[in-house]
Amino acid sequence: MNKLPKGVDQLPSGKYRVRKMINGRRQxxxxxxxxxQKDVLLATNELLNEVPGATLKGTFLDYAEKYIKAKENVLSASTIRGYRATLKGIPGHFTSLPLxxxxxxxxxxxxxxxxRSVSPKTVYNRHGLIVSVLHEFRPDFVIRTKLPRKAQKDIYTPGDEEVSILFAYLEDSPTLKKYWIPLYLASLGLRRSEIGALSIADLSEDDILTINKAKVLGSDNKWVIxxxxxTERSNRKIPLPKELADRIRxxxxxxxxxLNSIFCIMTAAQKKLGLPHFGVHRLRSYFASKAHALGLHDSIILKLGGWKSDHIMKGIYRKALQEDLHEESKTFLDHMTKQVVNKE
Structure with a gap:
C-alpha cells in the first residue's frame, strides 16, 4: 500500500481529504x-471563488445603487430620495472602491x-447607508466603527401664548387664513406630510378624520401622494372638534x-410678530406636551399622534417640561434674590 502524501487522509467512503485554512475557515x-500538489492548489482556488465577497466585482457605488433600486417599492419616496442624497454626499474616493x-x-x-467637514448627524446618515449596503452584500463583514458624538440641539417648543398669537394673526389676514386649518391640524398632532395628503373625503359625517397616506417629495423633486x-402606527382615525370639522366643510x-409654503408663511409671521422661531413639526411637539400636561394617558397621546413608540413621544414632552421647569426655577430664584436684596 502506497503511503499517502503528508496532509492527505483517506476516509471510510474511499474519498481522499485535505484540510486547509481558507480565509480564516477550516475547509x-x-x-x-x-x-x-497541483490538484490541491486548483481545488483551493475554486473554493476561494465561492467565499462570500470574492465574487463581488463592482464598486461600492454600483452596489449602493443596486441596494436603493431594490428598496424603491417598499420604502417611501422621501426615504429613497434621502438615500440618494446621502449617497451623493459620500466622498468619491470611497464610492469608487471595489466593494x-x-x-x-x-x-x-x-x-x-x-x-472635518460635515455635522455628526450627516456622518451618522452616510455611515448608516454604507453599513446597510455592506450588510446586504457582505453579510459576514462585522462593522465596529467609532462614530462622533451627536450634538444636542436646543429645539424650541412653543407654548400657549405663542400658538394663540400665531393663530389670531392668521385668522385676521384674508390672504393667510387658508393656512389656519392645516396649522391647527398640526397642533392636534398631525405631520406635515399627512396634512398635505388629506382631502375633504377623509372627513366623515360624524367628524372623524382618517389618516392613511402622505404627501412627500420623490427622487425627481416632485410631490407625490x-x-x-x-409608520404602521401612523394610520389612524382622529375625532375632530365640531367647530373645526364644520370649518373644513x-x-x-x-x-x-x-407644503414648503406653510413653513415660509410661519417664518414670516413669527418675524413680524416677534415670536421665537419654530417650525410646523414643533406644533406637533406642542400637542404632545400639552396633552401630557392636561393629564391625557400616554397610550392615547401615542395613538392620536401616530408615534411608532413612546420613546420619541416622551422625549418631546419631557423637553417641554424641562423648559417649563427652567422658567419656574428662574421665577423662584428672581423672587429669592429680591427678598435678599430688600432685606439688605
Whole structure:
C-alpha cells in the first residue's frame, strides 16, 4: 500500500481529504484519488471563488445603487430620495472602491475624514447607508466603527401664548387664513406630510378624520401622494372638534398648495410678530406636551399622534417640561434674590 502524501487522509467512503485554512475557515477538500500538489492548489482556488465577497466585482457605488433600486417599492419616496442624497454626499474616493476591498480601516479613515467637514448627524446618515449596503452584500463583514458624538440641539417648543398669537394673526389676514386649518391640524398632532395628503373625503359625517397616506417629495423633486404613512402606527382615525370639522366643510378643502409654503408663511409671521422661531413639526411637539400636561394617558397621546413608540413621544414632552421647569426655577430664584436684596 502506497503511503499517502503528508496532509492527505483517506476516509471510510474511499474519498481522499485535505484540510486547509481558507480565509480564516477550516475547509475540507475531497478527491476521488490521492491528490497531487497541483490538484490541491486548483481545488483551493475554486473554493476561494465561492467565499462570500470574492465574487463581488463592482464598486461600492454600483452596489449602493443596486441596494436603493431594490428598496424603491417598499420604502417611501422621501426615504429613497434621502438615500440618494446621502449617497451623493459620500466622498468619491470611497464610492469608487471595489466593494470587496472595503475594510474596517477604510470605514474608520472615511469617518475621520468626514468629521472635518460635515455635522455628526450627516456622518451618522452616510455611515448608516454604507453599513446597510455592506450588510446586504457582505453579510459576514462585522462593522465596529467609532462614530462622533451627536450634538444636542436646543429645539424650541412653543407654548400657549405663542400658538394663540400665531393663530389670531392668521385668522385676521384674508390672504393667510387658508393656512389656519392645516396649522391647527398640526397642533392636534398631525405631520406635515399627512396634512398635505388629506382631502375633504377623509372627513366623515360624524367628524372623524382618517389618516392613511402622505404627501412627500420623490427622487425627481416632485410631490407625490403615497398610499401609506411614515409608520404602521401612523394610520389612524382622529375625532375632530365640531367647530373645526364644520370649518373644513365650509372651506371645501383642507390644504391646497406647496407644503414648503406653510413653513415660509410661519417664518414670516413669527418675524413680524416677534415670536421665537419654530417650525410646523414643533406644533406637533406642542400637542404632545400639552396633552401630557392636561393629564391625557400616554397610550392615547401615542395613538392620536401616530408615534411608532413612546420613546420619541416622551422625549418631546419631557423637553417641554424641562423648559417649563427652567422658567419656574428662574421665577423662584428672581423672587429669592429680591427678598435678599430688600432685606439688605
Amino acid at each position: 475540507s477538500l475531497l478527491f476521488d484519488a490521492p491528490p497531487t 470587496k476591498d472595503i475594510t474596517q480601516y477604510t470605514l474608520t479613515a472615511l469617518v475621520n475624514d468626514m468629521v 403615497q398610499n401609506f404613512t411614515k 365650509q372651506q371645501g378643502f383642507i390644504y391646497q398648495g406647496d
